[in-house]
Amino acid sequence: MVRAPDRRVVATTDLLVEGRHFRRDWSGPFDVGVKAAAQNLADVAAMGASGTALLVGLAAPGDLPVAWAEDLVRGLAAECARAGASVVGGDVSSADSIMLAITALGDLGGREPVTRAGAQVGDVVAIAGRTGRSAAGLALLAAGRVSGFDALVAAHLRPSPPYAAGPEAAGLGATAMIDVSDGLLADLGHVADASGVLIDVETARLPADPELRAAAEALSAAQGAPGGVAPGPGGVAPGPGGLGWVLAGGEDHALTATFGPGTTLPSHWSVIGTVQKGHGVTVDSRPASGVTGWSHFR
Amino acid sequence: MVRAPDRRVVATTDLLVEGRHFRRDWSGPFDVGVKAAAQNLADVAAMGASGTALLVGLAAPGDLPVAWAEDLVRGLAAECARAGASVVGGDVSSADSIMLAITALGDLGGREPVTRAGAQVGDVVAIAGRTGRSAAGLALLAAGRVSGFDALVAAHLRPSPPYAAGPEAAGLGATAMIDVSDGLLADLGHVADASGVLIDVETARLPADPELRAAAEALSAAQGAPGGVAPGPGGVAPGPGGLGWVLAGGEDHALTATFGPGTTLPSHWSVIGTVQKGHGVTVDSRPASGVTGWSHFR
Secondary structure: OEEOOOOEEEEEEEEEEEOOOEOOOOOOHHHHHHHHHHHHHHHHHOOOOEEEEEEEEEEEOOOOOHHHHHHHHHHHHHHHHHHOOEEEEEEEEEOOOOEEEEEEEEEOOOOOOOOOOOOOOOOEEEEEOOOOHHHHHHHHHHHOOOOOOHHHHHHHHOOOOOOOHHHHHHHOOOOEEEEOOOOHHHHHHHHHHHHOOEEEEOHHHOOOOHHHHHHHHHHHHHOOOOOOOOOOOOOOOOOHHHHHHHHHOOOOOOEEEEEOOOOOOOOOEEEEEEEEOOOEEEEOOEEHHHOOOHHHHO | OEEOOOOEEEEEEEEEEEOOOEOOOOOOHHHHHHHHHHHHHHHHHHOOOEEEEEEEEEEEOOOOOHHHHHHHHHHHHHHHHHHOOEEEEEEEEEOOOOEEEEEEEEEOOOOOOOOOOOOOOOOEEEEEOOOOHHHHHHHHHHHOOOOOOHHHHHHHHOOOOOOOHHHHHHHOOOOEEEEOOOOHHHHHHHHHHHHOOEEEEOHHHOOOOHHHHHHHHHHHHHOOOOOOOOOOOOOOOOOHHHHHHHHHOOOOOOEEEEEOOOOOOOOOEEEEEEEEOOOEEEEOOEEHHHOOOHHHHO
């Protein structure tokens, strides 16, 4: 039984399948727990709600070490604590490989839910949190070159969504919101499609991330391919200075939202573009399909 | 977003794994959908709540026929409609075998939730719905002798919990309640353990079910073992007249509850026993371990 003081509850569910959403040789059980909780609680935050509860289904082979399951639970609990939620129930079953089924519940605190469909022409597009770091971490793991970039690898293994920014954006009147799970352009594309607008991202306004530039250069040097690195297993090439990762990398679970043009935003929200007449997503007013990494992602 | 007019929401989650919880050669996709929805919505009803929403995670191999998934959804929707709930969200993933992760939400309608822990010495034990029919259906499927017992096989493939009886029992002041998923004695054992009482089931008061007797006799004759049939894959032997199935067969999702001694119960609730001082479960005042089927089940 979960409190729902708002008389409405938001609910979202996600599956994580071993070998598809995580690899046991890259992710420890604590990491998997954090990631599983984070991606669901970020979905709740993106509606403008505060996470309240998590239900956890765990299917696993009979030979799974108990310690693995215990560390998984610790990861789930730790990330729930970050979001103000708790694990309230679950189920276990035997299965041939590990699968997690997470359902997150959230409370709207009296606010209307923010959807993908409310962006208006003239709105600004803003982001809380960073993108591209998970994709960079994945590329580093795939290349076996983790040294010196622990923070990026950690960003891939244990995403850290800015939960409080979701209800905050709703309170500031966000017209549409989404968490960046598929990639910034892809997810803004979902908003543009649902809202019937065009969203233009201005690369000059994207928050600078020197670590991404350094990782892109290190990978490029390692592959003897100056200026270009092939997309990794996630399908996203770093692009110049890591811009491909920033625009097309998924799983960071940053929050991006649209706001009316006069909205005063706290400093942890960065304006990165505008909502215009039309449809789809452009980057610096050019078709997004020309952006490194984007076409690979699609 | 799901309405929670009560300001509280009950939530439960279950996994169904192919080969463990269902077999595709026995259960069609519509059956699997009904069963998956029913077992979760019965859990909600057993708390005294009305099911409101279902979230569905479906992991499946890439070669799963689309028609299979469509019929699964039809089964889920049909059973939701019986309970007054709706499928409100979900997720899909590829996986090596089919797995379903269901979360059900429910509304308490202002009533306090009924748990397993409130049974009081002097209470009566009552049941709504029937037990043993799913176990009989499973035994018939395993024996390849379905002819003439379609209703029992259907009871196994598509359980039909008496959802409305859950909130009704709560309204009548049920002190404890559970849905019969593990078997009548096993589930009453959960109530007895949680409540710190002994529950005695009187076999003479169990609702008669001529179909179970007939199925037990037909299986006995087919196996050339008059008077005794070995437990099937579910581990439950029919016992004399099918009594083993009734007492130990799981997955019917009948509701069993305890009520204060003066409670007037509607006719679809049958009193089957009493709550006494002590601990555990007895059958006709004898240890339940002596009952056919029970020890196999444990």
